[in-house]
Each structure stands twice: as C-alpha cells, then as structure tokens.
Amino acid sequence: MKKVLLLLAALLPVISVQGKDYTSFVPKADSYPFIVISKAELSLALVDSLGQALSVYPIACSRFYGNKERRGDNKTPEGSFKINELLYSANIPHDFHDGKGPIKGAYGPWFLRLSVPGFNDIGIHGTHLPESIGTRASEGCIRMRNADLLQLKPRVRLGTPVIILPEGEKIPQ
16 A cells, blocks of 8 residues: 555646646645645645546635635635535525525535634535625635535545635645
C-alpha cells in the first residue's frame, strides 16, 4: 500500500483535467472521491484520487466575502471539512427573513451537512431559487441546482472530504 501511495504521489504533479489541476488538493487519506469548492469561480468539483475532476457544477455561495467567523455573518467557511450528515431536506422549511415567511423546500432534496467547527448548520444543498446559482446569494452554505445535487449525492458518503478554498483562490490552471 505504501508503494502505491508513493507512486501516486510521484505521478500527481503531472495530472491536469479540463485545464484545471486538482492534484494539490488530493487528501492524504484514502477516502475518495472528494469535493473542491472555489468561491472565486463559483464552482464545485467532484474529484477522484488522482486529482481528476469527475464532475464540475456551478454553485452559489455566501453573500459576503471572507471566511465564516460567526453565526449570521453570511460568509462561507474556508478550509477542509467532511460530510457528517446526508439529510433528506425536501420538506424542511427555511425563513430567509424577507417577509415571505418559511419556504418549504428551500434546501432542495438533500442537505449534505459539513463538519464546520462551531457551526452545525453549514452544508451543500439544493435550492428553490435556481436563478441564484452562479451568484453570491447564500447565508453561508453552498447551493446547487437540485438536478446537479441529485447527481452528486449518490457519489458521496459520510466522511467525504470537502475543501473550500480561501476567498479569491482559484483552481490552478
């Protein structure tokens, strides 16, 4: 096993997919695939153990720029996390405090909760506002089109690593 990992490590620097090089994000653990999120590019990539993108999806992320610091700051956290819950969310309402009251299905069909220290309500989820995808619109979570989330969900599991890049950082070319 060590020899295989050493061989993979030697090959990783030369692997590039669709003009993007995800190899620098390959987790040290053997839990694959994993997710890389770029707030700068408003994209989520499902990446295999060789650093190759299996799928890339457009997303929406936080309204405000920077790393999440406190509840209600409308910022998306940055760093390495894991999916710690796969929650069926089609019937869960959310109140956006816009005068419309709780919206049933606001999170789309699934809420993939992330292990963000100090925050138990950050995740990757669908949306009832597909027009928000490709914008800075969320309260801190990662939004996806419901159809994209339905494609992603069967390909992840509890413990799947999720890397959210720091503000402004793009996937290397």
